[in-house]
Amino acid sequence: MKDYNELYEAILAGSLEKAVEVTKQAVEDKVDPQDIINLYMIKAMEEIGRRFEAGKVFVPNLLMSARAMRGALDILKPLLSGHVDTYIGKVVIGTVKGDLHDIGKNLVASMFEGCGFEVINLGVDVSSEKFVEAARANHANIVCMSALLTTTMNYMKEVIAAIEKAGIRDDVKIMVGGAPLNDAFAKSIGADAYTSNANAAVVVAKELLGKN
Numbered sequence: 001m002k003d004y005n006e007l008y009e010a011i012l013a014g015s016l017e018k019a020v021e022v023t024k025q026a027v028e029d030k031v032d033p034q035d036i037i038n039l040y041m042i043k044a045m046e047e048i049g050r051r052f053e054a055g056k057v058f059v060p061n062l063l064m065s066a067r068a069m070r071g072a073l074d075i076l077k078p079l080l081s082g083h084v085d086t087y088i089g090k091v092v093i094g095t096v097k098g099d100l101h102d103i104g105k106n107l108v109a110s111m112f113e114g115c116g117f118e119v120i121n122l123g124v125d126v127s128s129e130k131f132v133e134a135a136r137a138n139h140a141n142i143v144c145m146s147a148l149l150t151t152t153m154n155y156m157k158e159v160i161a162a163i164e165k166a167g168i169r170d171d172v173k174i175m176v177g178g179a180p181l182n183d184a185f186a187k188s189i190g191a192d193a194y195t196s197n198a199n200a201a202v203v204v205a206k207e208l209l210g211k212n
């Protein structure tokens with residue numbers, strides 16, 4: 001496969017135009033969208049995160065990289081979404097209250113859509129009330145929560161408590177994800193599953209619904 005390292009560099013540098021240009025080229029060259037995402041885009045976001053942690057770059061750099069990543073992802077989104085006549089299930093997804101990170105969550109949402117789920121994407125900074133309201137109003141099969149901060153991941157427990165209090169816990173499966181989470185954390189808060197990436201989220205969701 002041709003090397004699209006320019007895409008990695010463009011996202012790292014926060015260059016939206018370049019990221020879009022190289023992604024369009026990769027699509028024209030018929031590169032698998034999953035490879036574009038996993039080999040270049042996510043790796044660039046990981047590296048900008050490392051540099052941020054090391055104090056070499058700052059919040060504006062993160063924002064510019066995120067903007068470049070989103071621009072590139074927008075081009076790939078339609079390619080992740082196949083046409084479906086019958087939905088496998090309904091997913092309500094959001095990034096929990098206090099947390100503004102949405103790139104990973106949107107990737108998970110796109111994968112769900114592409115694999116035959118109907119997705120209600122609540123965005124970022126989502127309160128427990130909003131999760132409950134959306135799950136109930138849409139008769140969701142799955143509630144998916146994302147958190148990227150160690151300070152916000154604990155809010156997931158509050159959402160689960162609210163879902164229980166609303167009397168709909170038996171109607172929905174609860175899935176969680178995001179970089180600081182793991183299996184043990186998911187179990188400790190009473191979630192049905194944790195997955196580390198977007199592909200696994202779809203596989204596990206199908207398993208939970210007995211649709212694999």
Ligand code: B1M
Pocket residue numbers: 042045046047048049050052053059062063066098099100101102103104105107108144145146147148149150151175176177178179180195196197198199201
């Ligand atoms: Co922030 N940030 N950030 N940030 N940011 C991190 C998360 C951090 C690790 C960077 C670092 O220090 N190395 C750090 C968190 C430290 C911690 O909590 N331990 C951090 C910090 C500290 C902050 C601020 C506090 C910085 C500040 O203001 N001083 C601030 C907080 C704002 C807030 O949320 N209240 C902040 C702000 C931001 C920006 C707004 C500038 C921007 C986000 C823009 C946006 O999302 N629209 C940003 C970014 C870009 C990052 C990093 C660099 C990249 C995140 C990302 O998009 N990754 C991040 C460092 C890093 O992750 N290496 C960092 C790519 C994405 C594809 O991966 O989101 O992990 P990810 O999603 C994956 C999986 O986790 C999983 O699947 C996805 C795809 O495979 N997944 C799920 C995610 N959700 C799922 C849900 C599921 C299943 C799987 O449901 C079932």
